[in-house]
Amino acid sequence: xxxxxxxxxxxxxxxxxxxxxxxxxxxxxxxxxxxxxxxxxxxxxxxxxxxxxxxxxxxxxxxxxxxxxxxxxxxxxxxxxxxxxxxxxxxxxxxxxxxxxxxxxxxxxxxxxxxxxxxxxxxxxxxxxxxxxxxxxxxxxxxxxxxxxxxxxxxxxxxxxxxxxxxxxxxxxxxxxxxxxxxxxxxxxxxxxxxxxxxxxxxxxxxxxxxxxxxxxxxxxxxxxxxxxxxxxxxxxxxxxxxxxxxxxxx
Numbered sequence: 018x019x020x021x022x023x024x025x026x027x028x029x030x031x032x033x034x035x036x037x038x039x040x041x042x043x044x045x046x047x048x049x050x051x052x053x054x055x056x057x058x059x060x061x062x063x064x065x066x067x068x069x070x071x072x073x074x075x076x077x078x079x080x081x082x083x084x085x086x087x088x089x090x091x092x093x094x095x096x097x098x099x100x101x102x103x104x105x106x107x108x109x110x111x112x113x114x115x116x117x118x119x120x121x122x123x124x125x126x127x128x129x130x131x132x133x134x135x136x137x138x139x140x141x142x143x144x145x146x147x148x149x150x151x152x153x154x155x156x157x158x159x160x161x162x163x164x165x166x167x168x169x170x171x172x173x174x175x176x177x178x179x180x181x182x183x184x185x186x187x188x189x190x191x192x193x194x195x196x197x198x199x200x201x202x203x204x205x206x207x208x209x210x211x212x213x214x215x216x217x218x219x220x221x222x223x224x225x226x227x228x229x230x231x232x233x234x235x236x237x238x239x240x241x242x243x244x245x246x247x248x249x250x251x252x253x254x255x256x257x258x259x260x261x262x263x264x265x266x267x268x
Contacts, residue, residue, distance in 0.1 A: 023248035025050035033110030035066040037209035041235025083136030093143040108137040109159040133177035154197035189255030198254035205261025207233040228263035
């Protein structure tokens with residue numbers, strides 16, 4: 018299958034790849050025969066997770082503050098030295114700092130924007146020159162259904178995720194002529210550490226709004242990312258694909 022999809026041996030960099038959706042994506046890419054640079058905030062944890070997932074020649078862990086432009090540029094250069102050209106980028110790193118808008122602190126707005134939106138920009142900027150030169154590349158940005166619909170108490174998060182969508186569409190227009198595709202995946206409620214501790218009444222209310230009647234699994238998101246990084250999606254760019262069990266049907 019990996020040979021059919023043109024993925025075997027290619028190198029993907031996945032931010033926020035040590036847990037939750039990011040780890041699910043990393044595992045799926047490795048299973049498809051790709052090599053993966055796993056990026057997390059904590060270098061020690063990233064190295065540990067990478068060691069759990071495979072040999073160092075196939076998967077390697079790195080630590081980086083995605084909001085730090087210089088750190089991202091240096092990291093991408095280091096990955097190039099260690100593993101070679103980056104064929105695919107998955108921007109998954111993200112945080113939440115929720116609160117009612119009237120009480121939202123400036124630092125909570127700034128940090129969410131810095132990680133979620135500026136972090137995405139930093140990695141896109143760092144890899145695109147090489148992709149353009151080679152006339153090949155895949156970029157997938159993990160946004161959120163909240164960036165499409167909005168959500169009370171998450172103005173900062175929703176704005177950052179909507180910003181990712183605008184970045185995705187605009188960058189797709191710029192890079193298409195160089196055979197570099199840029200797409201976004203918008204998960205809904207996914208079963209991760211963050212949702213595992215939800216009170217039962219909150220979980221029940223969430224499920225009532227999901228036609229498929231269940232939370233998603235990281236593997237559900239990873240399957241769509243896998244498609245978008247493969248040769249099967251060669252004519253797909255500038256798109257936002259929802260993985261939300263039907264809770265938002267956006268045409």
